[in-house]
Amino acid sequence: MGGACSRKRDLLDEVALRRSGRYYKSSSAKWLLLTLPRCNTNVSVREQGKCPSLMDLCVAKVREDIKNYSSFSVLPRDISQLIFNELVASHCLNDVSLEAFQDCALQDIWIGEYPGVKDGWIRIVSSQGESLLSLDISCSDVTDTGLSLLKKCPNVQSLKCNYCDQISDYGLGHLSGLSNLTSLSFKRSNVITADGMRAFTNLVNLVNLDLERCLKIHGGLVHLKDLKKLESLNIKYCNCITDADIGSISGLTNLKELQMSCCKITDAGITQLKGLSKLAHLNLEGCPLTAACLKVISGFPSLMFLNLSRCSISDDGSENFSALQKLKVLQKLKVLNLGFNSISDACLVHLKGLLKLKSLELSDTGVGSNGLSHLSGLSNLESINLSFTSVTDGGLRKLSGLTSIKSLNLDSRLITDAGLATITSLTGLTHLDLFGARITDFGTKFLKCFKKLQSLELCGGSITDAGVKNIKDLKSLKQLNLSQNSHLTDKTLELISGLTGLTSLNVSNSRITNAGLRHLKPLKNLRLLTLESCKVTANEMKKLQLSALPNLLSVRPE
Template identity: 25%
Template sequence: MGDQSLFAELGELESPLVRLCIEKATQSGDAVETWRRQRRTLERLPPQLAGSLLHRLHRRRLLYPSLLEVFKYSVERIDLSGENSVDAEWMAYLGAFQYLHSLNISDCHRINSSALWALSGMKYLKEVDISRCSKVDDAGIKHLLSIQTIEVLCISETSVSTAGVTLLSSLKKLSKLDLGGLFITDTALASLQVLKKLRHLDIWGSDISNEGASILVNFPNLTFLNLAWTKVTILPNVSSIACLNMSDCTIQSMFKGEGNKARLSKLLLAGALFKDIANAFLYFDSNSLSFLDLSNSSLHDLSFLSILHALEYLDLSGNLIGDDSVKYIASAGANLKTLNLSNTRVTSAGVAVLVGHVLKLETISLDSTATDDLAISYIGMIPSLKAVSMKRTHVRGVIQQNGGDAECVLSLTALENLKQLEKLNLEETPLKDEAIIPITNLKQLTHLSLRSSFLTDASLHHLSSIPNLINLSIQDAILTNAGIDSFNPPLSLQVLDLSGDWLLTKDALLLFVQRHSDIEVRHAHVTTFQYDNGDTKYHLPLQTSMRTSQQRRFSSSPLKSKMAAIIDQRLKYSRAELLSMQFASMSAAPFGEPPTSPK
């Protein structure tokens, strides 16, 4: 969580003075020691301000167990997820927090059942997340049962057994229960029927059968249900459900039964197998379904989409659909904002079918499809687009006009019609320097990803003129030290990914980093990390901290002067020769001829 979003939580407390105070208070360990003894002042801190101070200390690795004590009367929410140092000692201090409402210690692998004893009897604790704390078992659950205020409990992927799950029936205020990855039987699920306030139930990967699923109708307020990776094939009519996940299930029917139809808004069926997919959509109110994930579901027939008119998000990636299925997508496209057709058989002709039917489309993904530069032309006719991804496609950046002697047209020029385009991904396409020139006219572009062995320093120079660019990735290119040295990045640039640009040397990259310390550079020669000290980023050469003594001895040795005189042997070769050497051992299939534009 960045500083900007962190302080946004302060609401009316946010001010330059507050920012400065927290910055000074967390500047170093010595600064912490200066104020930590002022307990009366700290106890009177507003909860949001105290929470932000605690969070900043954690981010800067200045937080330790005994320091927690000064926050026990002011902090209401604590998130230590993924912190490997958190153990029973930390929990002993956290258990003394008088007004703690929310505690997240998920992925803290030192936490065991005994450590949870410190939480016993807490009066105001409402949310507890111990997901993936594998050392927590039924004994740990017994400690939590004394906290009758718990409303949200997440214990997925712990060592809690079926017997431990049945104990949770005494927590009558539970509204959210995450039991994902636990071995839960139908009997254990039946024991939870007394939890009438339950709204969110996550039991993915459990041993629930169709018989157990029939019990779900006894949860009157259930709005979220995750049954992914279970043996459930028939879901009864739980009419209160708004969000359902049955990914990787074999589905025979959903919501079939008497009573009001469920008004689903979100449905995730990734990797699911269907007995009859058209039948699966008959028994709930499809007029409210806005989110549908059918990725990797081996679908051939999309005719059922014609009844889904409220869709805003549709993921069909990884299915066996082709251009003949796109007409059904178009029929449901009136409100569509996000469409994923990656890894399908859709071609540029299929993209053409969408034009005029998806007037609100903002994001389209065509990764790993047979689309080419003609698809770019059609995409340019969907003016609402903000993000386009065509990774691993046949886009070359040029279209051959009709007639043998006709000049090629730069296909990316069509994207200039997309006045709102912010993100463009053309990785692993055979683009050349001249082909990407039209991209420089995309003034609203903030994220650009390119990966081509045909791009050179000229491309880097072209892209420097994009005024709002925040993240630039130009990988596996033939960039030289001279190119990176002369590169004048846009003022807005925050991340520069040069991974795989094998001609760049460590010295050239570190020189660039020193000049532009506010830019995060990604390359094998540079290790980049962000220390939470304002917006400062530090870049170090790979393995800088290793063998320090040997490096010091080397700096004064005669060998250093000899090595300094060695010239980089790559400079002896032309760019074409370097390319031929790089791919000498690789057998790459030749790309086809540029597509011919339609008459």
């Protein structure tokens, strides 16, 4: 929460904003230090295990004694900003304490998802006047009336109003005068319509626009056609958007990122985008497309991210025709998602020239072991998802030379101990998903080769306490999922008690009991603990949380 201070902003003339009697960034904080009562050493910064600065101590003390202060307007702006940020982060800001920030010339007010934000708060926000540069009021109860007050803040560059259901088309009209806006977000607004988007016409400096899940904006993209500086447009999950809308953005030649997941865009709509030569990020997941759209997509020479998951991309399985043959020209491509499409091994031959590729998603496709041989030259590949494919143990051997791989998803019943043995050369692995693989206690000995593992899922059902002995020394682990292994006992918790870096642990559907919970006490970093269908009671889990695991935020079952 809160924003960084002392940032250079092009629009802010520091000298012009000076007022008589005010301290500014170059001024002394002596007033604050002299008026504060002596701080005790029991402040939050000291609890973090580091030596706090004098400013940290002062700000923490102000937070403790916030009821004693009626105004911070005489302080340097940087100090007022620090105090405001601290109150937000510690959830100490309320209707009363907020009044102390009237006319403080704050630059950044980030109160998104903060409880109790309403129109009355915007009165204080707007008092920051020309100083205010960024504002986040997401998930608030601010209405059109509150939004109208922002006309006092003409220098605002970034505004987030996500999930603000009480802001309507009428409220959008108040934004038309904020011509310095470069970033605007109205995610999941069920009220905004195409007509309300007329207000965007005057926002000629807009660079980023986020309208994700706005379901009534069909026909509204026409009001964006003159926003020539727009570089990023997010209309994901706007299932009202069709091919008829796409022509309105075809002239936005500065677009670098276009998010259109689950829109009703077909091949005809994609054809209208062929002039967007700067496009680097294109997300078309879930759109009703076919392989024909790839002809247009291959004409985006700057493309680095392409998501075609859950589209209708398919091939006939022969080497004479491949849905992916057009993609081989995308030499800058780094991330490619082809999951949940009807593509086969024959397609992958066209990927072998994508030498900059770092991430490849092939989950739920017709790809098998034979196709993996085409990937052997992708020396920069760091992540590959082969879940629910027909890849077998023998196919994994073809990945053994890709030592750059850090993340590997092998969620498939076709993978066994033998397959795990073939990839022990991938010593740089940090994430390994073997959720449905048939790994036994014998196979777990190969896990010792992956010293850098931070995340491990091993849920095939064949692991016992004996197998966990081969996991207990993976000291880098932060997330461990051993669910569905019904033979695990309290001994497992004893074995992993030395993995003090764990933040997430799942041992559901096992024989863990209340008696075993004591072994979790050393795991002070644990934030998520899942013990569903175990022989433990909610009362004992709550005791553990209160007495030994202060950072535990989620316990299942509760």
